[in-house]
Amino acid sequence: MNAWDLSLLHQINTAWSHPVLDWLMPALSAIEAWLPLIIVAVLFTGWRGGKRARVMLLCLGVAVGLGDGVISNTLKKAIGRVRPRDAMESVIVRDLGTASPAFMRLFEKPVVKVCKPNGEVRGKSFPSSHTVNMFAAATVIACFYRRAGLIMYLLAAAVAYSRIYCGAHWPSDIPPSMALGVLTGLGVVATLRRIMKPVTH
Template sequence: MAPWDLQLLQQINLHWTHPVLDWFFPAISAINAWIPLFAVVVLLVAWRGGSHGRWMLLCIALAVGIGDGIVSNTLKKTIGRVRPRDAMTGLVVRDLAPGKPDILRLFKTPQQHPSKPRRETRGKSFPSSHTVNMFALATVIALFHRRWGVFMYGLACLVAYSRLYVAAHWPTDIPPSAALGILVALATVWAVDWLRRRFGNQQA
């Protein structure tokens, strides 16, 4: 770990803070809490987006599934980098309060506590699955709808930053994770488009 890696993390986690941000960043980092909203958007796109929208949803499902289930999980197990909140003291671990269903957590006072080193020598810090997934999502949407893609890239950057704010990842985890998400999405859309043209022409 480079000295600047820790210094930047400490600036973000300890100094560039605000009570509003103490709720905002854990909230956008808690992906499960937003699943009902995601479900509504998916249904609307599938219903009103036509075949173009449905192909986009297929590409999103494949890109996120590959990025999270294969790429991220494989690299996490192979590299085993320990999360900052599990590797050292002196950081603040932030999260939403527990609750069921998860969406109710958004309306509760967030929690925070000091980080505590654990005995484990391996962890799941690299890559950041949140970052991989969000940049894969943003890239697919940008390839289908450029204007919405700009918005989604902004949201992806906020989610990536939130992972530093809550002490879940090191700063050097983030750029490679974003690149992985973008590459997976580009490869997925290219593969789906190639299959569509290949088998679509055969059927014609």
């Protein structure tokens, strides 16, 4: 591991910590906790947004499915990079408390603990699926609605940062994952627009 990678991990994961961030960062990472809100937003957008919004949602679904299920999954298996929390001691692991249904985790006290690696590997580090998915989604939205896309890019950047803060990813995992997400979003939008153009004309 590069010295700058270790140094930046220490700064974000340990030195730049705060009790408010100990809840906020795991909350941003816990996509499943936001699923009810995401479903409502998708349904409302599809209902009220018209044809343009429905095409955007189609692109969004394809981009996230491709980014998560194919690109991230394939690269994780091929590269096999170990997560910081599984590779070294002193990394602080942060997560939301357990609750059911998942959105109730947002109201639980966050769990903050110093990891002690025991040889167990809980997933692979590169790429960051959260980052790929969020930047793919932000790119798709920006292709259809620029202002909303800019907001999504800010949210995507916050989610990417949260993965380092929570000890799940190395800092060097993030920039390539951002690029993969952007390229996936652009590729899906360009491809589906080309496929759908003869159908809509």
